[in-house]
Structure formats: C-alpha cells, structure tokens
Amino acid sequence: MAVRGVLGVFKDLDTAIAGVDALNELGYKRDDFEVLTNAPYPEGTFGEESGMHRLGLFPLVGAACGFAVGLLITGATQMAYPLVTGGKPLFSIPPMIIIMYEGTLLAAVIFTVIGMLFESRLPRLGSNLWDPRISRGYIGILVHASEEKADEAAATLRRAGAEDVILEERRVPAPARAPQQKGARA
C-alpha cells in the first residue's frame, strides 16, 4: 500500500495537541504519525508512551567488550609470563584494574558513537516532509497516511487548527541529508 506524507504545521502547542487528538479519533495509532519540534517537550506531552531506547544497549555492549578485552590482555599476560613480583600472586587483580578501566571506557565511548550514527542514519520508513518554520518554534505533525486517506488526514489537521498543511508529492529518499520542504499545499 502506498504511503503518503501529510505535514500539518501548527503555531502553538494547544492546536498541535488538538491535531494529535483528532488523528487519534480518526483511528491513527502513535506509529502512524510523528510530532516534530525544535525543542524537547516533557515526555508524554503529545500522549506518547515512554518506551525503551536502543541506544542504551550500545555503551553497555561496548563496555562489556572492552572490559573483556582488558581482562583477557592483562590476565593472559600474567599467565603467559609467570614472573613473581614483590611476592604477589601470579594472577593479581590490582595491576589489571587500570587497563580494564581504560578498555571498558574506550569501547563504551566508541560503541556509543557507533550507536549514535546508527540511530541517526537509520533509513526512515515514512515520509521526510519538513517545514523550516518548525525550527522557529512551530510544531509539525507528520502523518504517514495511505494514498486514499491522505486528503482526509489533511482535512483533519486543517480542522484542528493547522496553519498550513503540506502533502507529499514524492518520496524523499536520503535520510542523512537535510530534510527539505517538498510537497504541495493542501
């Protein structure tokens, strides 16, 4: 089924919330539309649920890998070169700590960077419609509507108080590039 983007541009929070409510009443689920803002609103402002985020996994996995590598390097070195130093046991934890600490943090940072790139560059499945007014404080509601329901979604947004409604003409494929206003006024 072809999906078409419909972007409603709202001047204030009250009308934007009305737009979200109107879409909910029309049967749209949370995954069917996005709210675009130039600053973060408190979680739940638009009725969205707080969910788990994948980004947390990256530093966790990175830290575990880095720790394991640090442990392996230091542990294996001590076992491979069994030199008793200062009467300490052959396998001592204190000398290993700094290198394990470094390994853990370095890998955690690198994995977080990778996670950030991954999260930012994921291909967007929906529309890439955008309006520069959103950067000036307007609120955008981007609906991923089916071809048949696009006009209805546009009308709903307009009724809810959208100052402008933009209908997607064609898909904008490049997620890494700057989103641009590409569409036709409804």
Next chain:
Amino acid sequence: MASHDITAHNGHRSLPRVWDLPPQQIVSDGLQRIRAAGSTYRLLVIITAILGVVGVVALIAGPVLSGWGERQPWTYVAVTFGFLMSTVGSAPCVSVATRLVRGHWRRPVNRLAELWAAAMIVPLILFFLLVALLPNTEGRPSLWFGWWGAPWLWDSLMMIALVICGYAFLYTAARPDMAIVRDQVDGNLNGRFTRLARGFRGSIREWRTVDRAVAYFGAFYVLLYVGTMTLISSDFILALIPGNNSAIFPATYTVQGLESGIALTLVTAGVMRAWGGARDYLHKEQFFALGKLQLALGLLWFYFHWTEFIIWWYGRTPRETALLRLLYFDTYFVPLVVAFTLMFLAPLTILLWNRIRAGVVGPIVVGALVLVGQVFEQIRLYSSSFSPNNIYEGELTVIPPAYVPGVLDILILVGLIGGAVCLGLLALRFVPYPSIWEVTGGLWLRARKPFYKTEVVVIGKPD
C-alpha cells in the same frame, strides 16, 4: 535583544528575564553569532590566532629543536599542557555535573562549558609531544607494573578516548541547534550546517536519542577525565620526582582541575555577558550557583593539599624532607604561595560573603584569579618534576635548583593558551549560543504565578 535583565520588581524580588523570552527570540539570539561575527569577536580571533602561531613557533624553536633527550627544555610545554587539561579539559565536566543535578539555571551555562571541548586538540597534540619524553617504566616507580607499552600506549589510549568523547559530547548536544541554523540560513552557511545537522528533524524519537546520548557521553567524559588526570599526574609528575609516592596527589590534581573548569566557565560566562550579547541569559542566578561550586572546590583544594602536606611534614624522613623543600618551602615556595592565595584564599575570602557570591562580578573575578593561580600551580608541579636528572633514585638526594623560564617558555605558555582560546572562539561560529533547544525546553517547564503579595516563577521537573 533587550539590554535589561530584570523584568519584574515586586518589592525586593526580581525575576530573570530569560523566563520571559519568547522562543523566537531565543532562536534569533542563537543565530546572531552564526550569521555575522562582530568586530570585537573578529579582533579577539585574530589576536588569539596570532598568539597561537607565536606559541607554535616558540615550541618549534625551543623544545622541538632541542630534541627529546632532556626533559627540562619541555617544562613550559608541560605547564601549558597541564593548564589546558585543568581548564578546557575539565570545563565539560561542569556541564555534565549541572545536567546530573537537573537544575534549570544550568540551561544557559551548559553550552559555554561544553564549547571548550573544541579546544581539546591543543592539549592532545602537546600530550603526544610530551609522552615521547617519558622513559620505559622498568626500574623506576610507576603505576604500570611493567605492562607492555607502558606508559606510552596506555596513556595515549586514555587521552584519545577523552578527546573523542569530548567532541562527541559537544556535537551531540549541539546537533539539534545545528539543525535549527540549517533551516534559518542560506548559501554556504546552509551547506555547512546541513552537513553538520545530518538530517535532524526533531521527532520525539530523535529527542530521546539526543537526551540519552548526551547523558552517556557526559558520564563517560567525567569518568575518562578522572582517569586521564590520574594517569597524567602519576606519569608526568609523581613518577618523575624521586621519592614522591603521594597516594592522594592524583585526586588533588583532578580536584584542582575541576576547580579551574568552574573558573573557566565563570570567566567565559562573564565575557559573554559583558561583550557577547548574552545578558538576557546569564543572570545573577547562574553566577550565584557557579560561585557556590567555586567556593566548594576552593575549600577542597586546600583540604587535599593539606592532607598531602601534613603527612610529609609530620613524617620528616629524609625522603619527605626533600620533597617538602622542593615542592613547598624552598625551591618553588613563591609559586606555591601564589597558587595558595589565588586558588584557596581568594575564593574563600571573597565568595564567603553572600552579597558578593550572589552578584555577578564577584564570582567572575574569583574565577579569573583561580585561573591565574592554576598557571602558578602548574609551574610549581611541572618545574619540580621536569628538573630531577636521575628519576631512578629512591629519593631526592640533590634538590634541583628552581627552573627559571626564558622568553621562549613564556611565549609557549601564552601562545598556546591563546591558540586554545582561538579554537574556543571559532567554535562559536559552528555551535550556537545559547543552546536554543535547552533554553527553549526550559520555557515549557516554567510558569509565573502570583504568590500572596509577590510573584514567583514555578519551575516544573518532569522526571
């Protein structure tokens, strides 16, 4: 931008103007420095760039040409490195700390502290020059237990991780603002910010990613900073002074770094308020809060130094007496007194007074004094550690004379610090100030309410 910073007077009450700014005004203020650089800004960039070039020339003409055979010619390179690590290196930690406590006053301050991460390339380069001076750890005291590649490999890894994390922290926190700039500028600037913003649109999912990424990078930065300062203080100072096995010194060095990070943030905020058009954003509230932190860290500076000193003083073994003579009483007595006065006495005696601490000028002056004190503290530490000839001895048998800096040394110090400041200034052309998304995000959480015969600002804390 309005020039006054107080909008409401109800008897003795005054409310910061930042709470009344419309979001469009914040966007417009953030774009101001990106769109056009003022004449004062350009002059500052030119002066600091010239200083930077002078510093590089002095570095090449002095230490680099003298080679890596002797440490002493590199003393002031190490002083500069130590100073930059203690200031531009620690300033992002201030941003992290204020984020952790979720104080709203921090919103206009965070960006100023994070911006200094942009200058971390200077201490990184100096680090690579200096680490080549360190000998193998075999046969001398160090914390490396003879690990392969120590100290060069492990110190370098830590330093690289810190710098990567600093840049990632700065970029992640600035990316939403870069997206705003992208949409509001044309021509070359648009192209630059389109590349920098990388398609950021401000969906709820993207905001969650930003929120978490900033928190992760910030937390890692602090952890890395503590680790890096521990390694630096151990390998470049402790291990190079025979008999100096102070267990508390790495913590002392880190704490005084954090004190200078706050000082740098205060001075930067003062400059931005006075000449950077940020009067609406940097109110007494910010200076009062930072002033309290500055006072606390100043007291900690004394506590840590006293703890180290009293053990040596009471022990009075020949090893400890030699260290006391080198670091405290004889050789570097003057830098110690200056550092003690500016890093402890000044914050204590000035910021002790509530009226001064609650003002704007007092905390800024103290911040500037602490930065000067930090220079002298670094001179004391690195001149001591780069002077002894035989670092394989168990204790100092001959106390080296004080290292007197030459012209090249002073040029290296002033020039390279100027170069780092230049990078910080240039970063302002890429990273908007104030942080548009953070200051605007704060506006959603405040409401002005009448409270009996006065008016108060009610601030929400959503989590």
